[in-house]
Amino acid sequence: MAGTGVISASMLYAHLTCPHRVSMDAHVDPALRDPVSPFVEMLWERGTLYETEVIARVGQPFLDLSGLEGDEKERATREAIARREPLIYSGRLSDGELLGVPDLLRFENGGYVAIDIKSGAGAEFLSEDESAETPFKPKKTYGVQLALYTDLLARLGVSAGCYGYIWDVYGVEVRYDLKAPLGPRTPSLWEVYLECRRAVGEALGQPGVTRPAMTSTCKPCVWRSACAKTLRESEDLTLLPELGRARRDVLATEFPTVRDLAVANLERFFQPGGKKTTFRGIGPETLRKFQRRAALLQEKDPQPYIRKPWTAPSGDYELFLDVETDPLRDWCYLHGVVIRDGTQGGREHFEAFWMETLTPVGERDAFASVWNLIRSRPGAVIYVYSAYEKTQYRKLAARYPEVCSVEEVDALFGPGGRVVDLYTGVVRPSTEWATEDFSVKTLAKRLGFKWRDTDPSGASSIQWFDEWARTGNGTVKQRILDYNEDDCVAMRVLLEGIKKLPVRPD
Numbered sequence: 001m002a003g004t005g006v007i008s009a010s011m012l013y014a015h016l017t018c019p020h021r022v023s024m025d026a027h028v029d030p031a032l033r034d035p036v037s038p039f040v041e042m043l044w045e046r047g048t049l050y051e052t053e054v055i056a057r058v059g060q061p062f063l064d065l066s067g068l069e070g071d072e073k074e075r076a077t078r079e080a081i082a083r084r085e086p087l088i089y090s091g092r093l094s095d096g097e098l099l100g101v102p103d104l105l106r107f108e109n110g111g112y113v114a115i116d117i118k119s120g121a122g123a124e125f126l127s128e129d130e131s132a133e134t135p136f137k138p139k140k141t142y143g144v145q146l147a148l149y150t151d152l153l154a155r156l157g158v159s160a161g162c163y164g165y166i167w168d169v170y171g172v173e174v175r176y177d178l179k180a181p182l183g184p185r186t187p188s189l190w191e192v193y194l195e196c197r198r199a200v201g202e203a204l205g206q207p208g209v210t211r212p213a214m215t216s217t218c219k220p221c222v223w224r225s226a227c228a229k230t231l232r233e234s235e236d237l238t239l240l241p242e243l244g245r246a247r248r249d250v251l252a253t254e255f256p257t258v259r260d261l262a263v264a265n266l267e268r269f270f271q272p273g274g275k276k277t278t279f280r281g282i283g284p285e286t287l288r289k290f291q292r293r294a295a296l297l298q299e300k301d302p303q304p305y306i307r308k309p310w311t312a313p314s315g316d317y318e319l320f321l322d323v324e325t326d327p328l329r330d331w332c333y334l335h336g337v338v339i340r341d342g343t344q345g346g347r348e349h350f351e352a353f354w355m356e357t358l359t360p361v362g363e364r365d366a367f368a369s370v371w372n373l374i375r376s377r378p379g380a381v382i383y384v385y386s387a388y389e390k391t392q393y394r395k396l397a398a399r400y401p402e403v404c405s406v407e408e409v410d411a412l413f414g415p416g417g418r419v420v421d422l423y424t425g426v427v428r429p430s431t432e433w434a435t436e437d438f439s440v441k442t443l444a445k446r447l448g449f450k451w452r453d454t455d456p457s458g459a460s461s462i463q464w465f466d467e468w469a470r471t472g473n474g475t476v477k478q479r480i481l482d483y484n485e486d487d488c489v490a491m492r493v494l495l496e497g498i499k500k501l502p503v504r505p506d
């Protein structure tokens with residue numbers, strides 16, 4: 001464990017995930033931490049397990065320093081480097097304020113490069129178009145860690161060059177060229193690293209240089225209760241749905257609190273022509289939208305409303321569709337559908353299409369079954385909540401073209417198709433709720449719906465699936481099915497709630 005003032009690779013990772021995290025870890029009483037979520041614990045376990053598996057089948061001799069700790073480990077690493085060991089596992093390097101424990105150090109091109117083993121994809125997938133020039137781009141969170149190890153190797157005078165490797169979950173060795181620009185107007189990973197290193201050093205140096213912000217990254221974070229308390233006490237702007245850290249930082253000088261934004265005369269900030277405001281990257285419509293949300297929160301008994309009338313499309317059946325995926329194994333393991341039968345007075349039932357075997361055939365069969373259901377109900381309206389189902393179905397169609405084509409998925413989800421994305425099409429553009437986010441969980445709960453499970457979340461579902469995958473436990477599988485069914489019912493509750501919202505134009 002690094003002492004105060006020491007910058008480690010995990011701190012750079014944490015900083016990119018949330019710029020306030022390092023400060024909380026360094027300066028706040030650990031007693032205020034929430035318990036680590038089972039989902040995060042599972043990620044750690046999976047990471048360790050995967051690393052052990054990879055090391056067990058590395059296929060060439062290597063020096064294993066994983067049994068050593070601290071100074072002893074570092075001394076052994078330096079000695080191994082001095083005698084040019086070809087491959088060093090679990091070494092330790094430090095210099096000045098930097099400390100790194102790269103998974104592997106490999107001797108090549110007259111020096112050493114760092115290799116990290118990751119139980120995720122080695123790069124971000126950008127395009128399904130195989131002819132695209134850059135269908136993948138490196139992950140910054142991986143890149144800054146490799147950059148720290150490379151910095152240490154360079155300081156010790158033994159670096160093979162400004163690059164490193166990720167050994168990823170697909171068994172691919174992905175090269176990270178740290179000085180290559182990430183895009184025409186984007187800095188290189190090395191520049192990202194230098195900025196992270198500076199910011200982490202500053203955050204470690206004194207408390208209060210960073211601020212919390214209510215974002216989706218808070219959900220699995222151990223500081224979520226502590227930060228939420230601070231944010232609510234200070235009426236922080238990030239309590240407004242979708243405002244986020246970057247906009248808060250731009251707006252905070254003029255509007256330190258939700259109350260300040262609610263009562264402000266916005267005209268003062270509109271530039272001549274009315275198309276821009278004095279706030280970088282925030283247009284007049286966006287500013288008005290957040291003022292609307294701030295004003296609603298100031299009301300005594302704030303009630304949700306819709307800004308213009310909306311009529312749900314009619315169909316003989318309505319399908320409320322929700323998929324569950326395991327991003328670590330890259331499986332889409334469940335398609336849950338609540339089917340409401342308009343021809344039978346709105347009677348409804350739940351159907352689940354489960355990946356029975358952890359194989360491509362298992363995934364394909366589940367997809368084929370739900371696709372058959374969709375095809376067999378050509379007059380049905382299909383409700384989803386977010387673009388996630390479309391993204392998944394495009395991916396599955398590309399993977400299993402014998403089930404359906406990507407074009408068929410596009411036709412179903414695209415303009416003129418039968419799918420209604422309640423979140424993107426209705427909730428976001430037309431409704432206000434006086435809540436801190438617009439997730440289906442938050443809004444359905446606002447309407448009085450209760451999940452049967454005590455810990456309902458997508459992250460929990462992934463963790464339960466992991467348990468089922470390892471044990472085949474039927475109780476765990478049923479827990480996932482119940483949770484997914486409740487998600488689908490919640491969507492129906494939300495649809496009915498939206499239909500009853502009072503219309504309140506701006």
Ligand code: SF4
Binds near residue numbers: 211215222
């Ligand atoms: S709770 Fe949110 S703001 Fe606070 S440290 Fe965690 S991610 Fe950052």
